[in-house]
Amino acid sequence: QLQLQESGPGLVKPSETLSLTCSVSNDSIITSRRFWGWIRQPPGKGLEWIASIYYNGGAYYNPSLQSRVTISVDTSKNQISLNLKSVTAADATVYYCVRHTGEYRSGFDSWGQGIPVAVSS
Amino acid sequence: QSALTQPRSVSGSPGQSVTISCTGTSDEVGGYNYVSWYQQHPGTPPKLMIYAVTRRPSGVPDRFSGSKSGNTASLTISGLQAEDEADYYCSSYAGSYTFVFGGGTTLTVL
Numbered sequence: 485q486l487q488l489q490e491s492g493p494g495l496v497k498p499s500e501t502l503s504l505t506c507s508v509s510n511d512s513i514i515t516s517r518r519f520w521g522w523i524r525q526p527p528g529k530g531l532e533w534i535a536s537i538y539y540n541g542g543a544y545y546n547p548s549l550q551s552r553v554t555i556s557v558d559t560s561k562n563q564i565s566l567n568l569k570s571v572t573a574a575d576a577t578v579y580y581c582v583r584h585t586g587e588y589r590s591g592f593d594s595w596g597q598g599i600p601v602a603v604s605s
Numbered sequence: 606q607s608a609l610t611q612p613r614s615v616s617g618s619p620g621q622s623v624t625i626s627c628t629g630t631s632d633e634v635g636g637y638n639y640v641s642w643y644q645q646h647p648g649t650p651p652k653l654m655i656y657a658v659t660r661r662p663s664g665v666p667d668r669f670s671g672s673k674s675g676n677t678a679s680l681t682i683s684g685l686q687a688e689d690e691a692d693y694y695c696s697s698y699a700g701s702y703t704f705v706f707g708g709g710t711t712l713t714v715l
Contacts, residue, residue: 530608531643531651531694533704544702580650589698590657591641595650 486511488581488596495602502568502601506581514539514559519584522555522566526577536584537564576603609634609695609707616713622683625710627695628676633705635676639698642671642680646691655680690714
């Protein structure tokens with residue numbers, strides 16, 4: 485069964501860069517031919533798509549976050565990563581690693597457990 | 606990109622049917638047949654319930670169904686069960702390889 489495991493610091497200082505990693509188990513980022521991505525959810529609020537990436541590095545970003553976000557893939561480790569720079573209190577949310585359905589536009593069929601991130605000095 | 610509009614809450618009794626709406630614009634919901642729905646119980650990640658407007662992933666009960674008319678998509682849950690009590694989110698492809706979500710709807714089973 486596919487497993488997505490997010491990891492990273494639970495606390496980041498304002499203006500610094502948040503770096504998260506998602507380790508994929510029981511599926512191959514390369515051979516799955518799926519897109520992989522990040523979605524976040526502020527406490528008690530809705531969901532926000534951040535970015536998605538293919539095994540070859542092709543990536544797409546939420547226009548509202550694009551200037552601060554970089555998504556990357558490491559096929560040798562079967563991992564994807566997210567960097568979010570210049571964080572503020574508004575970035576303190578739960579971050580989920582996700583896999584797209586077989587058709588990119590159809591949605592997200594697998595989710596990690598999520599990693600909560602706090603922003604504080 | 607603006608969030609899709611969902612009712613804050615809906616409720617129904619066991620055995621009844623409820624429908625959750627998701628309203629957008631022709632830029633997303635109305636423009637593409639790529640609306641998806643997610644169920645989220647407290648403390649757990651969202652779970653895909655419907656994709657491509659009407660399709661159910663394997664393992665999702667056929668009590669869950671999706672539809673769309675114009676700029677509004679709907680999730681209908683028939684034969685309500687206690688375990689259906691959860692938050693539900695809609696999402697739509699919004700063009701240019703981007704996605705937008707709704708604000709979420711809390712379903713209460715009375």
